[in-house]
Amino acid sequence: MTPLFQARHLTKRYGQATVVNDLSFHIAPGECLGLIGPNGAGKTTTIRMCLGQTAPDGGAIEALGLQMPADAQAIKARLGVVSQMDTLDPDFSCAENLLVFGRYFGLPKAAVQARIPALLDFAALAHKARAKPGELSGGMKRRLSLARALVNDPQLLLLDEPTTGLDPQARHLMWERLQQLLQQGKSILLTTHFMDEAERLCHRLLVIDHGQKIAEGRPRELIAQHLEPDVVEVYGSAGSEAQALATSPLSALAARVEVSGETVFFYTHDAKPLLAALADHPTLRTLHRPANLEDLFLKLTGRQIREEG
Known part of the structure; x- marks a missing residue:
């Protein structure tokens, strides 16, 4: 099966420090790949290169049949991103956040408005359509961020620690929604510090430390291999x-x-x-x-x- 996303020999240096060192991985259609490692392992820099926010010093990235960073704009139009930090607009309601974000992709207003009810329903926020982010709980904000990332119907989602700070009930609801997306055939690149989350959601894991890959494989197979x-x-x-x-x-x-x-x-x-x-x-x-x-x-x-x- 042709990978939906492929990184080959990625390298990134800052001064004398090599933050990402000859890192290669791929994501297949309908697959969730977990990127895990301790603080300072190079995860954030890797994600930034995948998004075209940071240019690699070596290596190549191919996404959706296009090249990053040369085709960054075309690739981003087909990606969905949920960052660690809350980037919702506090002045807009839930529905307005989705509408404005959809317009950033150049989608017609009528097309975005038609998608909003289904997106809010997916996020279990239909009853909060007119509420502003400041009126939402942490779990509701994360689900709204996920719904916003889906406004352009992306094939690939990049989720950077999407459940950090959530209580167990909110985390489980988020997991349920991510499982639904995988069942729909979407692909996910997930970073997380929750090992139970990685084991539950990820088909494969990429473990990195000091910018290098130290293990890769299915969760249970890695456990059996190393422990x-x-x-x-x-x-x-x-x-x-x-x-x-x-x-x-x-x-x-x-x-x-x-x-x-x-x-x-x-x-x-x-x-x-x-x-x-x-x-x-x-x-x-x-x-x-x-x-x-x-x-x-x-x-x-x-x-x-x-x-x-």
Whole structure:
């Protein structure tokens, strides 16, 4: 299948720093590709190059059969974008925000007006058509931003952390809407810090760090490739007792042991012997669970805090 979007060997430098380093990826029609990585990994710069906002120092981008940045205007006319920051016009109602945005694409006023009811209904905002953004909750604003990104009926959506700051109910509603778009055959490039979101929505993941691709594949396949299947988390009110287990004979019952704060993570192929041994430590609390995407992310990129910028 011919990719809808393809980036080949993207490179971007700022002074002596290489922010994106020989990065290649593609998005197929109807596919959601997740772009994940810690702060400073190069995600924002990659998105800016995909949108033609930043010119790469090397490599090429092809979108919808056109070349970026040479055909940037034609490509943008067929893209939908939801940025991290709220860019809704506070002086216009929900319906007016959609109308004005549609006019930016050169769409006839009557054509945009005809689309507005369906877009508001999709965003579950039909009852808020006359309300201004200041009267909306955070979840409503994000759904309005998504509806606005659909006003030109794009084939490809670029969503930059679309559910940041939302409560669980609002996030789940947003996920439902994004799933609907995928079922309609639209493609999505998604950046997110929520690993459950990435695992739920993305057909494939691209993990980057220090501007380079460090892993790529389907979420469950990546987890199976890089991680032991079982995780046992051990923690307690004292903390020191749990931490002591990391260097105790119990550590031999796990393939890998990590300590983060007062919690010890045992990664194992068979958790039964470890759980039996932990029964001798009744003051400690344990959580036995399958390995997940957050474990993968932390293994590949580390547990150290990355500051913005």
